[in-house]
Amino acid sequence: GLLKKIKHKVGQATNKVLEIAEKIIEQQDKRNKGKTNIIEDRIISFHEPTVRPIKRGKDGANCEFGKKVAITVIGEGITVSTRIDNKNFDDREIIKAAIEKHNELTERDPTEIIMDRGGDSKKNHDELKERRIKDGVQRKGKQKDKPTRVQKRQHNRRSVVEGKIGTGKQFYGLNRNRYREKNAEVWLTFGLAVMNLTWAARKAA
Numbered sequence: 001g002l003l004k005k006i007k008h009k010v011g012q013a014t015n016k017v018l019e020i021a022e023k024i025i026e027q028q029d030k031r032n033k034g035k036t037n038i039i040e041d042r043i044i045s046f047h048e049p050t051v052r053p054i055k056r057g058k059d060g061a062n063c064e065f066g067k068k069v070a071i072t073v074i075g076e077g078i079t080v081s082t083r084i085d086n087k088n089f090d091d092r093e094i095i096k097a098a099i100e101k102h103n104e105l106t107e108r109d110p111t112e113i114i115m116d117r118g119g120d121s122k123k124n125h126d127e128l129k130e131r132r133i134k135d136g137v138q139r140k141g142k143q144k145d146k147p148t149r150v151q152k153r154q155h156n157r158r159s160v161v162e163g164k165i166g167t168g169k170q171f172y173g174l175n176r177n178r179y180r181e182k183n184a185e186v187w188l189t190f191g192l193a194v195m196n197l198t199w200a201a202r203k204a205a
Helices: 002-032 091-106 122-130 149-171 181-204
Strands: 052-058 061-066 068-074 078-085 112-115 134-137
Touching: 068 091, 068 149, 078 091, 078 181, 091 112, 091 122, 112 149, 122 134, 149 181
Parallel strands: 112 134
Antiparallel strands: 052 061, 068 078
16 A cells, blocks of 8 residues: 555655666767757756756856746736746747736737837737837837937836846846745745735825
8 A cells, every 4th residue: 555655755755866877878969979069958967857058148147057947027016927937038038928917918019118228029019019018128229319208208117127126136126036946936925915015005105
């Protein structure tokens, strides 16, 4: 009975460990033999095999490890996660995810989408136009004309979102996941919930 179940569990765990070890050795062999420098779904942690390196290209953080999270600020300050993934997904995909999240929470499209240059693409601009959503996605390249009043307002709103991300990292634990990797979304949800409640309390006061 019980002993048999324990042996079965131990056997499953052992097989999983061996499977991960085999993948790591295969990856290393490919690298050592010079077959490739790019390894898809490269394992970097024996204990957290689903964690991936994410190329950032920022000063002091050329490469980060863990999940990539897309954050959306709805209305005046409610912050929600629109996507969480082990892979370094394209920022242009965030627009669609943000619209879907807004629909999930409010049962309607947002009236306006504001995002930095990462969301700039013809497909995104066309979709916003088709849905009659005010387009506040910043275009890449230098702006020739003087910014309009609307563009200045949108620029200020983008700064608000950046500030929210910084606040979440500094005060609400969003800079580092304290749970095991598979429960990362739980940690994120709790952090954002406390952050939103604190914002609402201050707003009410």
